[in-house]
Amino acid sequence: MKTFVFFFLVAFATAAPRRIIAVGDIHGDFPQAHKVLRMSNLLNETLHWTGTPETTFVQVGDVVDRGPDTIRLFELFQRIYNESITSCVPHSTVYPLLGNHEIMNLSGDLRSVSQADFDSFGGRENREKAWRLDGWIGQLLTHTLSNVTVMVDGTVFVHGGIQPKWAKLGIDGLNLHVKKALLEQRWDDPIFARGDTPFWYRGYANGTESVVCEELNEALEILGAKRMVIGHTPQLETGEILSRCGGKAFVIDVGITSRYGANCAALEIIGDSVTALYCVDGKPDEARRVDMSPRSHTHSDL
Ligand SMILES: *[C@@H]1O[C@H](CO)[C@@H](O)[C@H](O)[C@H]1NC(C)=O
Ligand SMILES: *[C@@H]1O[C@H](CO)[C@@H](O)[C@H](O)[C@H]1NC(C)=O
Ligand SMILES: *[C@@H]1O[C@H](CO)[C@@H](O)[C@H](O)[C@H]1NC(C)=O
Numbered sequence: 001m002k003t004f005v006f007f008f009l010v011a012f013a014t015a016a017p018r019r020i021i022a023v024g025d026i027h028g029d030f031p032q033a034h035k036v037l038r039m040s041n042l043l044n045e046t047l048h049w050t051g052t053p054e055t056t057f058v059q060v061g062d063v064v065d066r067g068p069d070t071i072r073l074f075e076l077f078q079r080i081y082n083e084s085i086t087s088c089v090p091h092s093t094v095y096p097l098l099g100n101h102e103i104m105n106l107s108g109d110l111r112s113v114s115q116a117d118f119d120s121f122g123g124r125e126n127r128e129k130a131w132r133l134d135g136w137i138g139q140l141l142t143h144t145l146s147n148v149t150v151m152v153d154g155t156v157f158v159h160g161g162i163q164p165k166w167a168k169l170g171i172d173g174l175n176l177h178v179k180k181a182l183l184e185q186r187w188d189d190p191i192f193a194r195g196d197t198p199f200w201y202r203g204y205a206n207g208t209e210s211v212v213c214e215e216l217n218e219a220l221e222i223l224g225a226k227r228m229v230i231g232h233t234p235q236l237e238t239g240e241i242l243s244r245c246g247g248k249a250f251v252i253d254v255g256i257t258s259r260y261g262a263n264c265a266a267l268e269i270i271g272d273s274v275t276a277l278y279c280v281d282g283k284p285d286e287a288r289r290v291d292m293s294p295r296s297h298t299h300s301d302l
């Protein structure tokens with residue numbers, strides 16, 4: 001009996017912890033997105049979702065623009081999101097977030113759309129139809145891929161970065177604010193402005209740490225979070241995930257699209273352990289792992 005209870009407790013206590021995989025800006029490159037998701041063990045060779053029930057997948061926006069694969073990428077995200085909410089067995093959780101390029105397109109700013117992308121829709125007019133709020137992409141972006149931020153296990157995910165003034169709205173408040181502005185097509189709403197907004201802010205990625213880390217700490221405190229994971233500012237020179245402010249921020253836009261260097265990386269978070277995953281040549285289902293957990297001081301303090 002004792003042994004039984006012991007095993008029962010151990011089994012309970014060691015239930016697999018949540019594995020969060022976060023992926024940065026994709027910019028219209030389906031093959032590269034497939035490569036990253038395969039390396040992270042979320043998709044297999046034939047595009048079937050292989051995430052376990054312990055998996056949470058977050059994509060921090062900018063699925064569209066620059067490359068030609070808008071349709072295939074949005075179909076993929078809609079499919080894996082549908083599977084995650086309709087499956088009756090415990091399933092992965094999927095959070096595709098909005099980036100500034102989704103907003104740009106919704107608002108009719110098409111300066112980064114490639115000719116090949118227009119062609120893939122069968123021309124400009126068809127693309128416009130799909131992107132209208134009643135079109136299939138408009139519907140997707142107001143129902144599924146409709147949030148600007150999410151917090152999972154104390155980590156906040158957002159495209160650009162949340163400054164204290166926006167953090168005051170809270171996670172749900174930010175999402176509601178964006179959704180309302182989207183549905184009312186108020187593109188001049190301050191939340192969409194280029195600059196210090198969750199879609200556009202770059203300070204946490206490339207501002208001077210002595211200035212921005214204080215701001216980041218304040219925002220994290222307001223949100224009740226321990227770290228922020230952001231995209232938007234591509235790390236083209238290194239092609240690697242960047243840790244900022246002592247591991248309080250991670251920049252995961254590594255330039256995944258082949259228009260930007262075809263770099264291949266994702267961030268894995270399990271509890272307090274943060275690991276950068278990188279593709280390995282010739283081994284598409286494997287990852288090179290680099291520990292990025294904030295360094296524990298217990299040893300260095302000795
Ligand atoms: C991918 O996963 C699906 C569903 O589990 C499976 O049927 C298929 O055989 C897998 N493909 C490969 C190449 O492993
Ligand atoms: C996902 O679900 C929505 C709403 O139920 C449905 O309209 C859509 O066709 C589904 N899409 C895919 C790709 O499964
Ligand atoms: C979007 O965010 C709201 C509030 O934060 C949440 O209730 C909703 O489930 C989220 N939607 C998706 C598709 O994740």
Ligand SMILES: *[C@@H]1O[C@H](CO)[C@@H](O)[C@H](O)[C@H]1NC(C)=O
Pocket residue numbers: 202206207208233
């Ligand atoms: C951050 O990046 C943006 C875009 O590349 C650039 O315009 C800005 O000057 C950079 N800021 C700093 C402090 O380097």
Ligand SMILES: CC(=O)N[C@H]1CO[C@H](CO)[C@@H](O)[C@@H]1O
Pocket residue numbers: 105106107108109110127128129131132133138
């Ligand atoms: C939903 C939405 O507003 N989509 C827009 C995307 O961009 C095209 C081109 O400017 C507009 O026509 C669509 O209305």
